Amino acid sequence: MRRLASGAGDTLFSPAHTTPVQVCPTMNDANSTPLSPDDAILSLDGLAKTFRVGFWGRPVQALRGVSLTMRRGESLGYLGPNGSGKTTSIKCIVGLIQASAGKVQLFGGDPGEAPRRAKVGYLPESPYFYDYLTPIEVMEYVGKLYGMSARDRAERSHKLLGQVGLDQAAKRPLRGFSKGMLQRVGIAQSLLADPELLIWDEPLSGLDPMGRKEVRDIMAALRADGKSLFFSSHVLSDIETLCDSVCILDRGQAVAQGRLSDLLRSEELESEAVAEIPSGDNRPAAIATLAALPGVVLTDLPSGVRLVLPTAQVPALMAKLLELGGFLRELNQRRDSLEELFLRKAVKRDQDGGAA
Ligand SMILES: Nc1ncnc2c1ncn2[C@@H]1O[C@H](COP(=O)(O)OP(=O)(O)O)[C@@H](O)[C@H]1O
């Protein structure tokens, strides 16, 4: 996949950040620089949405107070199972529906203002276009909405349709297009005005493995170009390599959020070690000493011992090995997968009686 370069027009709007942005502490870990309002490209503060359904207007609480802050240049994965409120959040962010409570800020201000909206490229969950249009015509239409000049429209359309692999199909009506091809048209139109922030709802869903790979490559290229990427997914493992931080939604609430590396590292950390210990008469006693370390599960191997232990116990293990005349051959931190993290959070929430 060719690299997506950011063209001219990066500064459609020069943001005047007058409103202080609430900083979400979980997104602002100790190792990173403090988040200034200029860095906050998107923030949600207690976002809530209740739909009324049926004749009696039964309330459906799609969002129950979601808060997050996204930095400029960050790639944030908005994750959660179907029905958890991802699309509802995104529709509130791009102004397609109104939140029942809470606040959205884009580029430090009101998301409804045209200059801010012009800096956002939106890919809906199921891009829908009139099926008699061709990709070129869709791009023309969107370009006019963004107020782009005829020359810019033509140049950018040509370039982007090529980048998403639709150059051959650019003049064919969409009615014969597969879901994957329509998704690429959706992606191309979202990039047309060279927006700074991309908000993509399930960009990887409904694609075959090759299509997924291509879209992931596009996302990686955008990331490398310094674009800010907010995208949703219900396939957690799909996006592990694509985002710096995640917000995991469960039934309308954020159950975990922060830098991916921290989330996958920080909780109930375990390490796996392989150690050599001296052979001979002292070996059983050495094994007993190591096995007595708190939280250790020890397996005796022909060539040493394998230990799974809380990471906090690693210094104690090393000290003991030194005393016993042994040494550490391998040490690896065990990593939770996103799925495991999500399940743990969701189960914990159920145990806590539904409180996030
Ligand atoms: N227009 C609507 N009217 C009524 N309920 C809705 C509407 N849109 C979404 N919902 C409900 O809100 C919840 C969250 O939906 P959604 O945001 O689409 O979740 P996700 O995108 O995570 O799959 C679901 O229970 C869904 O049925």
Ligand SMILES: [Mg+2]
């Ligand atoms: Mg959705």
